[in-house]
Amino acid sequence: MFAPLNESIIGRAQKAGKVEICVHDIREYSTNKHKKCDDYPFGGGAGMVMMPQPVYDAINAIDKCHTAHRIYTSPRGKTFNQSVVQDLSKREHLLILCGHYEGLDERIIKLCIDEEISIGDFVLTGGELPAMVMADAVCRYVDGVIASESLTEESFASGMLEYPQYTRPQEFIGEKVPEVLVSGNHAEVDKWRREKSIELTKKYRPDLIKN
Ligand SMILES: C[S@@+](CC[C@H](N)C(=O)[O-])C[C@H]1O[C@@H](n2cnc3c(N)ncnc32)[C@H](O)[C@@H]1O
Numbered sequence: 001m002f003a004p005l006n007e008s009i010i011g012r013a014q015k016a017g018k019v020e021i022c023v024h025d026i027r028e029y030s031t032n033k034h035k036k037c038d039d040y041p042f043g044g045g046a047g048m049v050m051m052p053q054p055v056y057d058a059i060n061a062i063d064k065c066h067t068a069h070r071i072y073t074s075p076r077g078k079t080f081n082q083s084v085v086q087d088l089s090k091r092e093h094l095l096i097l098c099g100h101y102e103g104l105d106e107r108i109i110k111l112c113i114d115e116e117i118s119i120g121d122f123v124l125t126g127g128e129l130p131a132m133v134m135a136d137a138v139c140r141y142v143d144g145v146i147a148s149e150s151l152t153e154e155s156f157a158s159g160m161l162e163y164p165q166y167t168r169p170q171e172f173i174g175e176k177v178p179e180v181l182v183s184g185n186h187a188e189v190d191k192w193r194r195e196k197s198i199e200l201t202k203k204y205r206p207d208l209i210k211n
Helices: 008-016 054-060 082-089 106-112 128-139 147-154 185-202 206-210
Strands: 067-077 094-097 115-118
Touching: 008 128, 008 147, 054 106, 067 082, 067 106, 067 128, 094 128, 106 147, 115 185, 185 206
Parallel strands: 067 094, 067 115
Antiparallel strands: none
């Protein structure tokens, strides 16, 4: 499931030793002879709940001295956004726990988890995609993974959306690149980009302007 993290920019960052991403299979920590990790919810109801034992043992084996910041991917958690990304990127070590089925036995959250994070107000089948979303966004902020200029000149970096981007050819199906971008006048380009950034933020995300 985590194969995308071995591709493209994050894959290259791992190969270059800039970041290290380790995936652990909770099932391997189950003491049940069939490696069972889920059971019926107390009180009844649909679905299964992840049992505490395998999760507890996995976390304590992986992060024995609790040096990692431990996150549980959870729909009820704090909403993931660029400022959360920047905060997380300052941590040396993150442990991201992925829930499945109906979720996790609540005691594990109390005993082992530092923070619950949601990637939005919708429910997915498991925490794997949220964990990959978090890993990708945070790894971009690790030194040397991408050009630092890209991080300062992108959507949300200064509380606004990015300006429109264009590349060659200068004309495509009758549509021309704005003249200013090929003028060679850097001050004018900066001014145009700033204006477009404000315009697009007002159009698509007026809430950002308010904030
Ligand atoms: C089917 S969901 C469980 C939903 C849970 N019963 C509820 O109503 O909140 C299974 C797992 O997917 C992960 N998950 C689902 N939606 C998520 C979201 N929006 N953000 C982060 N994790 C999510 C969580 O780890 C969750 O335990």
